[in-house]
Amino acid sequence: MxxxxxxxxxxxxxxxxxxxxxxxxxxxxxxxxxxxxxxxxxxxxxxxxxxxxxxxxxxxxxxxxxxxxxxxxxxxxxxxSNIDFVQLGAFFDALTLMYRVTARLAAQHYDESDLAVIREHQASFSNAVHAGDVLGMIATNRDFHLAIASAGRNKYYTDLFRRLLDDGRRILRLYYHSYDDNLPRQYVAEHDHMISAMIARDVETSDRLATEHADQIVRQIRSYISADSRSTSSITF
Amino acid sequence: MxxxxxxxxxxxxxxxxxxxxxxxxxxxxxxxxxxxxxxxxxxxxxxxxxxxxxxxxxxxxxxxxxxxxxxxxxxxxxxxSNIDFVQLGAFFDALTLMYRVTARLAAQHYDESDLAVIREHQASFSNAVHAGDVLGMIATNRDFHLAIASAGRNKYYTDLFRRLLDDGRRILRLYYHSYDDNLPRQYVAEHDHMISAMIARDVETSDRLATEHADQIVRQIRSYISADSRSTSSITF
DNA sequence: CATTCTCATCTTGTCGACAAATAAAATTCA
DNA sequence: TGAATTTTATTTGTCGACAAGATGAGAATG
Known part of the structure; x- marks a missing residue:
């Protein structure tokens, strides 16, 4: 110019x-x-x-x-776009369902290459947790669950799940300052359990573990929101 | 120019x-x-x-x-884009799940204005059936189910469902020449039952009816594909 | 006669410029 | 002074043109 x-x-x-x-x-x-x-x-x-x-x-x-x-x-x-707190219930509902469905399908359809990728992401998540890298946790956690979804071989679920996890990343990012210290370690263990159930091709156990994992995360986010004063000020227009 | x-x-x-x-x-x-x-x-x-x-x-x-x-x-x-017949199983799986989930949520959350819209689309569908307008059936059927999804108040489900119904439109369009004559009338009745269950706010019955409706449609499409010789020649790419 | 290379043509990706619509500022008028 | 209105300025939507990459035809070579 x-x-x-x-x-x-x-x-x-x-x-x-x-x-x-x-x-x-x-x-x-x-x-x-x-x-x-x-x-x-x-x-x-x-x-x-x-x-x-x-x-x-x-x-x-x-x-x-x-x-x-x-x-x-x-x-x-x-x-x-604003984070839509009005649709938060819908978000939790869909998130939980996708956790369950993808875990079920992964147990049925995963192959060795899927497993390798999943373990890789789980290792990254574990590293982020032990390093106390909160931003890394949020990102790697997303990648881990998305890898499970990919193993489920259903693009419709995978696409919706990706959208949900990304929306979740924004919300978590908003509250990450109050991110608890002991919960992430628990998540690492829960992830390991989910992997075990998947390897055993145990659909029902995978479903149950996914449900519990989802409930745990929903509870966590809910507590952050109710505890944080910013929750009201963030609801713009 | x-x-x-x-x-x-x-x-x-x-x-x-x-x-x-x-x-x-x-x-x-x-x-x-x-x-x-x-x-x-x-x-x-x-x-x-x-x-x-x-x-x-x-x-x-x-x-x-x-x-x-x-x-x-x-x-x-x-x-x-090609119609992905490889993912057809995934399509049916997701479609059935969305039928169920949206029916459940609609029974819980619908209000009078939703009901009016749903009845309107059901009337249009009924008209198309009685007129023997196959293209109209496919389109109005989509609109009917999408209206139910809207009443469920969950944009994540609604968006996925819309995508599924549109993919379904393409598939049905591909086989519409063999569209059976008595099935559409049955669909009209099934839609009415679904509306009744919704008005009664009966979540479980809504779920059951939606499941049956979905199974019926999946069975129909499957029979078309296996009966139609074009099914193999259409697998391009 | 088959194969590879070159060249011409066509389609897409990117650019700078202009016009319409809106937002902001200035001006006028009560 | 304050509200309404005109003017200015900024930002988006659209356009025509050009360049990079790709496709296909034809020539050259083995």
């Missing part, structure tokens, strides 16, 4: 690769609450930040909008 | 309204199989057809891609 012709494009990785980069970057920032709910998103600003035209930026935003992570008001500025 | 300056834009409805028009038009054409699975989608061609630039066309395509209705290969032409 100002420097002239010599500066082409620094990190023009691939033709079409910039879009997914913007998409994933923004997606992570939204889920990790680096972009606060309700904060406006300026296309021109992003265009400068990623040093690319508004067109690919726009495409990434459309994708995020389709996922419900941002809300696009026509002709007005688009904003980061 | 050639005529000069006098022709501006004929149906420039609203600024930003063209995108959703393209989106919905293409969406319906894909679901109704007017656009065959695997058929290529040319942006320039659509640009001429809707008499607008490629930019809004592209935005609609990104949305459809996010929904999984079209598959975009980078730098290559995008195609209408």
């Amino acid at each position: 100002s420097k002239g012709s010599s500066e082409r494009k620094v990190a023009q990785v691939k033709r079409g690769g910039g879009v997914s980069h913007v998409y994933e970057t923004l997606r992570n920032e939204i889920i990790d609450l680096k972009l606060a709910p309700g904060s406006p998103i300026d296309e021109t600003e992003l265009s400068e930040r990623f040093s690319m035209s508004r067109t690919p930026i726009r495409e990434a935003l459309v994708r995020l909008s389709a996922e419900g992570l941002i809300t696009a008001l026509t002709n007005r500025t688009t904003v980061v | 050639s005529k000069g300056s006098s022709e501006r834009k004929v149906a420039q409805v609203k600024r930003g309204g063209g995108v959703s028009h393209v989106y919905e038009t293409l969406r319906n054409e894909i679901i109704d199989l007017k656009l065959a699975p695997g058929s290529p989608i040319d942006e320039t061609e659509l640009s001429e057809r809707f008499s607008m630039s490629r930019t809004p066309i592209r935005e609609a395509l990104v949305r459809l891609s996010a929904e999984g209705l079209i598959t975009a290969l980078t730098n290559r032409t995008t195609v209408v």
Whole structure:
């Protein structure tokens, strides 16, 4: 713009690769609450930040909008979607059901490669817990459960579960300062039990353990919300 | 382009309204199989057809891609997604579960306005059945069940259910020529029973009826597929 | 005659610019 | 002073054009 012709494009990785980069970057920032709910998103600003035209930026935003992570008001500025506390009950309901269903299906359909991936994520989660890395816990926990869902071989459940876990990440991120110290260790053990039941191809036990795990997490989040004074101030508009 | 300056834009409805028009038009054409699975989608061609630039066309395509209705290969032409017969078991599984869950929740949470909408769609379905309008049946049946899902007040379930019902529309559309004559009438009766159970707020009966209804539909589709010789030739990709 | 390389053409991905719509600021009028 | 209205400015939606990558035809070579 100002420097002239010599500066082409620094990190023009691939033709079409910039879009997914913007998409994933923004997606992570939204889920990790680096972009606060309700904060406006300026296309021109992003265009400068990623040093690319508004067109690919726009495409990434459309994708995020389709996922419900941002809300696009026509002709007005688009904003980061709010965390919908009104639908919290629906969230817990669906989350619990997906925990159960994916655990059942994983016990039925998993193969050795699935198991390897699951164990890997469980190890990462365990590491994050012992290191006291709360953000790592939240992320690796999500990956662990998503790996179980993948082993279940049902894309419909996997897709919904991913959406739920990501919404959950945002909520947990909001309350992570009060993240308890002993609960994560318990989660590690519960994960191990779930893996054992899956290996035994024991559908009913897998279901039961998943239910308990889900109930535990729901209870945890509920207690955070009721204990935290911010819960009311976060309910915007 | 050639005529000069006098022709501006004929149906420039609203600024930003063209995108959703393209989106919905293409969406319906894909679901109704007017656009065959695997058929290529040319942006320039659509640009001429809707008499607008490629930019809004592209935005609609990104949305459809996010929904999984079209598959975009980078730098290559995008195609209408295939009906995934490999995942058919997963489809039936998720469909049945959503029938059950939404019926349960509707019995718990519906209000009078929901009931009115549901009855309206049921009437439309009934009309389509008596008129022998197969395409109308498929569409109104979808709307009926989606209305029940809405009454359940859980956006996660509603969104997944919509996706499932639309995938189901494509499959039914593929086999509609063998659509049986007496089954639809039975469906009308089953729908009425489901409404009655909902009004009685009887969760367990709603669940049971939904399960039976789902099993019936799954059985129907399965019989079509096994009876139809096209089932193998349609497995493209 | 088959195979590989080259080149032309076509489609997509990206860009800069302009127009419409909205939000903000300034001005006028009661 | 305050409310209504005009003006300005910012931001989004759309456009036409160009460049990168891909597809396919035809030439060249073995």
